Amino acid sequence: MSKSDVALIAHLMRRAGFGATLTELDEYVKKGYENVVEDLVDIERCPPIDEDLLDRYFGGSEGGYRATWMYRMINSPRPLEEKMALFWHHVFATGIGKNQHILASALQIDMFRRVGLSNMREILLELSKDPAMIFWLDNNENRKGEPNENYGRELLELFSMGVGNYSEDDIKDCSRAFTGWTFAQPPPLYPQGYYPAHFVFIEEEHDDGEKTFLGQTGNLNGDDIIDIIVQQPACAGFISRHLYNFFVADEPQVPSWNVTPPQDPDAIETLSNAFLESDGNMRHVLKTLLNSDFFKAARFKKVKSPTELVTGIVKLVGTYQKPEPGMAKYPGATALMGQELLNPPTVEGWHTGKEWIDGGTLTERINFSVGELSDPSKPGIEQIISRLKADGSPLSPNEFVDKCLELAGPLEVGETTRESLVQFAASQGDLNIESDDAAEENNARVVRMLQLIVASREYQFA
Amino acid sequence: MAVSKKDPVLVVVELKGGNDFMNTIIPYTAGIYYDSRPVVGLKAEEVLPLNDTLAWNPNAEPLKDMYDQGDVAIVQGIGYPDSSRSHFRAMDVWHTCEPIEIGNEGWVGRVIRELDPKGENVLTGVSFGKGLPRALALSGVPATSVDNLDTYGLMTDIEADPQRLQALEIFKEMYSPTIGTSFVMDYLSQTGLDVIKGSDELKKAPAMYTSEVEYESNPIAKSLRDVARVHLADLGTRVFYTQHGGYDHHANEVPAHPKLLRELTGAIRDFFKDLRDHNASDEVVMLVFSEFGRRIRDNASGTDHGTGGGAFIIGDHVQGGLYAEYPSLDPARWANGEDLEHTIDFRGVYGTVLEQWMGLDPVPIVDGAFEQIAPFGSR
Numbered sequence: 001m002s003k004s005d006v007a008l009i010a011h012l013m014r015r016a017g018f019g020a021t022l023t024e025l026d027e028y029v030k031k032g033y034e035n036v037v038e039d040l041v042d043i044e045r046c047p048p049i050d051e052d053l054l055d056r057y058f059g060g061s062e063g064g065y066r067a068t069w070m071y072r073m074i075n076s077p078r079p080l081e082e083k084m085a086l087f088w089h090h091v092f093a094t095g096i097g098k099n100q101h102i103l104a105s106a107l108q109i110d111m112f113r114r115v116g117l118s119n120m121r122e123i124l125l126e127l128s129k130d131p132a133m134i135f136w137l138d139n140n141e142n143r144k145g146e147p148n149e150n151y152g153r154e155l156l157e158l159f160s161m162g163v164g165n166y167s168e169d170d171i172k173d174c175s176r177a178f179t180g181w182t183f184a185q186p187p188p189l190y191p192q193g194y195y196p197a198h199f200v201f202i203e204e205e206h207d208d209g210e211k212t213f214l215g216q217t218g219n220l221n222g223d224d225i226i227d228i229i230v231q232q233p234a235c236a237g238f239i240s241r242h243l244y245n246f247f248v249a250d251e252p253q254v255p256s257w258n259v260t261p262p263q264d265p266d267a268i269e270t271l272s273n274a275f276l277e278s279d280g281n282m283r284h285v286l287k288t289l290l291n292s293d294f295f296k297a298a299r300f301k302k303v304k305s306p307t308e309l310v311t312g313i314v315k316l317v318g319t320y321q322k323p324e325p326g327m328a329k330y331p332g333a334t335a336l337m338g339q340e341l342l343n344p345p346t347v348e349g350w351h352t353g354k355e356w357i358d359g360g361t362l363t364e365r366i367n368f369s370v371g372e373l374s375d376p377s378k379p380g381i382e383q384i385i386s387r388l389k390a391d392g393s394p395l396s397p398n399e400f401v402d403k404c405l406e407l408a409g410p411l412e413v414g415e416t417t418r419e420s421l422v423q424f425a426a427s428q429g430d431l432n433i434e435s436d437d438a439a440e441e442n443n444a445r446v447v448r449m450l451q452l453i454v455a456s457r458e459y460q461f462a
Numbered sequence: 463m464a465v466s467k468k469d470p471v472l473v474v475v476e477l478k479g480g481n482d483f484m485n486t487i488i489p490y491t492a493g494i495y496y497d498s499r500p501v502v503g504l505k506a507e508e509v510l511p512l513n514d515t516l517a518w519n520p521n522a523e524p525l526k527d528m529y530d531q532g533d534v535a536i537v538q539g540i541g542y543p544d545s546s547r548s549h550f551r552a553m554d555v556w557h558t559c560e561p562i563e564i565g566n567e568g569w570v571g572r573v574i575r576e577l578d579p580k581g582e583n584v585l586t587g588v589s590f591g592k593g594l595p596r597a598l599a600l601s602g603v604p605a606t607s608v609d610n611l612d613t614y615g616l617m618t619d620i621e622a623d624p625q626r627l628q629a630l631e632i633f634k635e636m637y638s639p640t641i642g643t644s645f646v647m648d649y650l651s652q653t654g655l656d657v658i659k660g661s662d663e664l665k666k667a668p669a670m671y672t673s674e675v676e677y678e679s680n681p682i683a684k685s686l687r688d689v690a691r692v693h694l695a696d697l698g699t700r701v702f703y704t705q706h707g708g709y710d711h712h713a714n715e716v717p718a719h720p721k722l723l724r725e726l727t728g729a730i731r732d733f734f735k736d737l738r739d740h741n742a743s744d745e746v747v748m749l750v751f752s753e754f755g756r757r758i759r760d761n762a763s764g765t766d767h768g769t770g771g772g773a774f775i776i777g778d779h780v781q782g783g784l785y786a787e788y789p790s791l792d793p794a795r796w797a798n799g800e801d802l803e804h805t806i807d808f809r810g811v812y813g814t815v816l817e818q819w820m821g822l823d824p825v826p827i828v829d830g831a832f833e834q835i836a837p838f839g840s841r
Contacts, residue, residue, distance in 0.1 A: 354649055357650060359607070359657050360605070362653050363616060416638060419635075420632050420636045421636070427628070455633055456636050457654065
C-alpha cells in the first residue's frame with residue numbers, strides 16, 4: 001500500500017465516518033477505496049452494532065443517550081449511517097431545550113439513522129411526522145382556520161430549498177397543508193417516566209380547502225407539498241450544498257447562501273444532477289460525492305466539528321472499543337467546545353467552519369486532545385509506539401516528526417508547524433526507540449510529540 | 463457617569479435554574495403567600511422584615527445587611543412579555559435580548575465590542591465557569607472563559623513545569639502567523655496566540671493577590687474570589703460573568719434553596735469586603751439575575767417554573783432600596799392564572815446598568831429603548 005492510499009482512505013473515514021484506528025485503516029486500504037465507499041453507503045453490507053449491549057451500559061437518560069450515540073459513532077460497523085444521522089441533525093436542528101423530553105429527541109435521531117440514507121421524499125415525510133420536530137416548530141398548534149406557520153416556513157427556508165425560492169403565499173399554503181399534522185400526547189412524565197409520543201393526523205383540524213403551492217393548485221395535503229418540493233431544482237441544489245458543506249469543504253453560514261454563491265459551483269451541479277436523476281436518492285448522491293475528484297482533493301478543507309474532533313481523538317487513542325463506564329465525558333467535552341448534541345442553539349443549527357473556534361472553544365479542544373493523549377498505555381498510543389519501533393532506530397528528529405504525523409493522521413502540516421515540531425524533537429536528540437532501558441523516557445517523548453501534533457492548527461481540520 | 467478613579471466594572475452573576483424570588487424577598491404579610499405555599503412557604507416569624515409587606519429570607523442575611531447599609535437595589539418584578547418557561551429558551555432570551563426571534567449574539571459580547579472595538583485586550587470580558595455562556599458569544603469578539611484560575615491555560619494536562627513551558631513555547635511557534643495560508647488558518651493563529659496572551663496575563667493574578675478575607679468553600683464563593691483576584695490584578699477586565707447553579711427546585715426546595723441563598727449571599731458579602739479591604743469596592747457594580755421566577759403555588763415539594771422574578775444591583779455607588787413594583791399578589795392579575803407578572807423588562811435593567819454605570823448607549827446592546835430604574839440616583 002502506498003502512503004497516498006492511506007492518506008486518501010484516512011480522509012474518507014474522517015469525512016464519511018469518525019476517523020479510523022491504525023488497524024482499521026490497514027483493512028480499508030486492503031479493500032480499496034471504491035469498495036470501502038460501497039460498504040459505507042450500502043450499509044446492509046456491514047452488520048449493525050449490538051444494541052442490547054448499549055442499552056445495558058449507557059441507559060436512557062439524556063447524558064446516557066448522548067453517550068450511546070457517541071459510542072455508536074466510534075464503533076458502529078456502519079459509520080456513514082451515524083454520520084448521516086449527524087448530518088440531518090445539523091440540517092433539521094431540533095433542540096431538546098424546548099421539549100425537555102429525551103425520548104422524543106432520541107427517537108428523532110433514531111429516525112435519522114433509519115431513513116437518513118433513503119430518499120428525500122421519505123426523509124421530509126418522516127421529519128414532518130416526527131413528534132420532536134412537530135413540537136419544536138409548533139406544528140401541534142397548526143390548525144384549520146388558525147394556522148401556525150413556524151414549521152411551514154422552516155420546512156422551505158431551512159430544511160429543503162432556502163430563501164428566494166418561494167413566496168410568502170407559498171409559506172401560507174404550505175402551512176395550511178400541514179394543519180392537523182400533530183402527535184398524540186404521551187402520558188405525563190411524572191410519575192410514569194418517558195413514553196414516546198406518536199404522530200397523528202387529525203382530520204377535523206386539517207384545512208381541506210384549495211391551496212396553491214409553487215404554481216400547483218388543489219386540495220394539497222402535507223405529502224403533496226413534499227412531493228412538489230423534492231422535484232424542485234432548488235431542493236436538489238440546497239441539499240447538495242449542505243452535503244458539500246458537511247462532507248467536503250466549509251461553506252459560509254446557511255443564511256447567506258441566497259446571496260453568496262458556492263465556492264465550487266461545478267461540484268454543486270454534479271451533486272444536484274445526481275439528486276435529480278435519482279429522485280433524491282441519498283445513496284446515489286453520496287456515492288457520487290465520495291467518489292468525486294473534488295471530494296478526494298478536499299483534504300483538511302474543513303474545520304472539524306467538536307463531535308468530529310472528540311470522536312477522532314478517541315479513535316486515535318483506541319479506547320472505548322467496548323462499552324465501558326465513563327463515556328459520558330465525551331459528549332460533555334463537545335458541549336464545552338460548542339456542540340451539545342441534541343441541543344443545537346437554534347433551528348438554524350450550529351454555525352460551522354471557522355465559527356466553531358473562539359478562545360474558549362480552542363482552549364477546550366486543545367486541552368481535551370492533549371489530556372486524552374497523555375497516557376502511553378492507551379491501545380492506540382501503544383500501537384503508534386510499536387509501529388515506530390518496527391521502523392527501527394535511531395530516528396532522527398525529522399524522521400520522528402514525519403512518522404508521528406503519518407501515524408496520527410496522516411496529517412499534512414505547514415512548514416511552520418513541522419519546523420517547530422522538528423526543533424522540539426531535536427532538543428532531545430535522536431530517538432532510540434528500541435532501547436528497553438529508556439522505554440519510559442521514550443514513551444514520554446512520543447506522547448509529548450503526539451500532544452503537540454493534536455494541539456496544532458492543522459489538527460483542527462478534517 | 464461615576465466620578466471614579468478607574469473605569470467602571472460590571473460583575474454579572476447568573477442564578478441558573480430559576481431562583482424562587484418569592485421565597486427570597488417574601489410578601490410576609492400577604493395571606494395568599496401562606497395559602498399558596500403550604501410546603502415551601504416560610505413562617506412569618508422566621509423572616510427578616512424590610513418593610514411592612516416584604517421580608518428577606520433569613521438565609522439571605524448577608525445581603526440584607528448590605529441592603530441595610532444602602533448598597534443593594536432590589537429589582538422586584540423582572541421579566542419580559544410572554545415569558546418562556548423553558549430554562550434553555552429563557553436563558554437564551556436573557557443572554558441575547560431576543561425574546562421573539564432566536565438570537566445568536568450575546569449581549570455581553572456586544573458590551574465587550576463597545577468597550578474594546580479592536581479587540582486589543584482579550585481580558586476585557588472574562589467568564590468564570592465551564593464553557594462560554596452565550597451572553598458572551600459574539601463572532602469576532604474575544605472573550606475569555608476560565609474554569610480554574612489557578613490552572614488556567616493551554617495543555618494543562620502536561621504536569622511537569624519545564625515540559626509544559628517548553629510545550630507552550632513550541633505551541634507559540636506552531637501558531638505564529640504564516641504568509642500564504644488560509645484566512646481560517648490565520649484566524650486560528652490569532653485565536654491561539656490570544657489564548658496564550660490571556661493566560662500569561664491571568665497567571666499574574668493569583669501571585670499578586672493577598673487577602674484577609676476567607677471565602678467559604680463552594681462554587682460561587684470560588685468564582686467570586688476569582689473575580690476579585692483578577693479585578694485586583696488590574697488586567698483591564700471590564701465585565702466579569704459567572705454562574706451559580708442549582709436553583710431549579712421542583713422538589714425538595716425546603717432544604718435546597720436556603721443552602722444556595724446562604725452560599726450566594728455569603729459569597730457576595732465576602733467579595734465586597736475583599737474589594738473594600740483593597741480600596742476597590744467603588745469600582746465595581748454587581749448584577750444578580752435568574753432566568754425566571756417560580757410558580758406562586760407550590761407543588762407539595764417544590765415549585766415549578768414561573769415567569770416574573772427578581773434581580774439585585776449591588777455596589778458602593780448603588781442607592782439601596784426597592785425598585786420597580788413587587789408583582790401583584792391579586793389572583794386576578796396573575797400571569798397565566800398562576801404566575802407573578804413582571805413589572806419591568808429585563809432589558810431596561812440591563813440598560814440601567816449599561817447607561818448609568820458603564821456609560822454606554824444601551825439601545826444597540828439590548829436592541830431597543832426600555833424603561834429604566836434609577837439606582838444610581840445620587841451620583
